[in-house]
Amino acid sequence: MTRIVELRRGLLEKNDELAGKLRAAYGEAGVHVANWVSAPGTGKTALLEALLRCARNRGLAVAALVGDCATDNDAQRLGRSGAAVRQIVTDGMCHLEADLVGRHLDGWDLTALDLLVVENVGNLVCPTAFDLGEELRVVLLSVTEGEDKPVKYPQLFHSSDLVVITKTDIAQAVEWDRAAAYDAIRAVNPDVEVVETSARKGTGINALLNLHLAAPAAHPVPR
Amino acid sequence: MHELSVAHALVETVTSAVAANDGEPGRVREVHLRVGELSGVVPDALFFCYDIATMGTALEGSALVVERVPVAGRCDMCGVDAAVNGAVRFVCPICGGPLGALSGGRELEISHVVLDDAPVAVTS
Numbered sequence: 001m002t003r004i005v006e007l008r009r010g011l012l013e014k015n016d017e018l019a020g021k022l023r024a025a026y027g028e029a030g031v032h033v034a035n036w037v038s039a040p041g042t043g044k045t046a047l048l049e050a051l052l053r054c055a056r057n058r059g060l061a062v063a064a065l066v067g068d069c070a071t072d073n074d075a076q077r078l079g080r081s082g083a084a085v086r087q088i089v090t091d092g093m094c095h096l097e098a099d100l101v102g103r104h105l106d107g108w109d110l111t112a113l114d115l116l117v118v119e120n121v122g123n124l125v126c127p128t129a130f131d132l133g134e135e136l137r138v139v140l141l142s143v144t145e146g147e148d149k150p151v152k153y154p155q156l157f158h159s160s161d162l163v164v165i166t167k168t169d170i171a172q173a174v175e176w177d178r179a180a181a182y183d184a185i186r187a188v189n190p191d192v193e194v195v196e197t198s199a200r201k202g203t204g205i206n207a208l209l210n211l212h213l214a215a216p217a218a219h220p221v222p223r
Numbered sequence: 224m225h226e227l228s229v230a231h232a233l234v235e236t237v238t239s240a241v242a243a244n245d246g247e248p249g250r251v252r253e254v255h256l257r258v259g260e261l262s263g264v265v266p267d268a269l270f271f272c273y274d275i276a277t278m279g280t281a282l283e284g285s286a287l288v289v290e291r292v293p294v295a296g297r298c299d300m301c302g303v304d305a306a307v308n309g310a311v312r313f314v315c316p317i318c319g320g321p322l323g324a325l326s327g328g329r330e331l332e333i334s335h336v337v338l339d340d341a342p343v344a345v346t347s
Binding site for chain 1: 225228229232233235236237240241252256261262263264314321322326329331333334335336337338339340345
């Protein structure tokens with residue numbers, strides 16, 4: 001005999017549940033948490049280095065979890081800023097999941113932190129579907145990448161709370177078209193905040209940090 | 224290519240849901256999904272992973288049926304409910320205003336499964 005069983009269940013229910021638990025724990029601890037997503041080579045790590053340094057100078061306690069398919073190069077590099085940093089090696093997996101993030105928080109006192117940045121694996125597609133419990137999803141776009149990237153990867157840009165333009169110090173040299181880039185961003189996410197930065201020159205780092213600290217305590221809707 | 228992770232999650236969710244429903248998984252014949260254009264999941268890649276992920280589970284040999292859900296939302300300016308074709312520019316097709324809260328397109332859910340019950344043992 002054949003029968004139909006209605007399920008109406010989220011496919012990534014387990015990840016969403018774990019992300020919800022993380023979000024509650026972050027809210028309770030009073031720590032701001034951001035999930036940074038970009039293509040490889042956008043300059044996430046250099047910008048994070050600058051952000052961590054800036055935060056320390058302002059007397060803030062910050063920590064970072066950095067995801068990569070292999071090596072702990074990024075954690076070593078970021079550790080030099082003096083912040084608490086842990087590497088998540090995904091062994092080839094193209095995105096981070098809530099479970100991986102949760103397991104790497106073991107032993108960290110979240111209540112002692114002001115800000116935790118989770119640097120996702122460099123990828124503009126796969127991280128979209130996986131909620132990590134963050135309150136702020138940040139997508140980074142460098143001036144060397146082509147201004148139409150937001151419309152080429154609308155899922156990710158649409159689901160983000162903040163767009164960060166990186167490497168603006170070389171914008172002129174690569175003939176970056178600011179208006180075209182903003183048009184493409186607005187087409188998929190009309191109200192999103194955009195901040196322009198240069199890790200090398202230190203431009204926009206304070207503003208970026210302020211935006212991270214101004215985010216609401218817990219994101220209202222899981223994606 | 225995160226569809227393999229998605230396929231494993233699917234197997235886990237269906238297996239536990241079916242077991243919780245009647246205690247006996249029986250044989251899963253079809254799994255029906257609703258996949259939004261904005262979900263970040265590509266059906267073709269999911270089909271590709273499905274046979275591997277279901278091997279040796281209660282879902283082995285079952286068919287995966289995917290319903291694509293277009294991006295849809297309400298226009299902030301003219302109040303029209305609109306579906307966005309091509310899912311690239313989230314603007315109202317009538318007045319060109321930005322679409323506010325989206326009502327569809329992010330779905331990634333298992334709508335239902337079709338089961339073949341295990342034959343009932345007849346005792347005389």
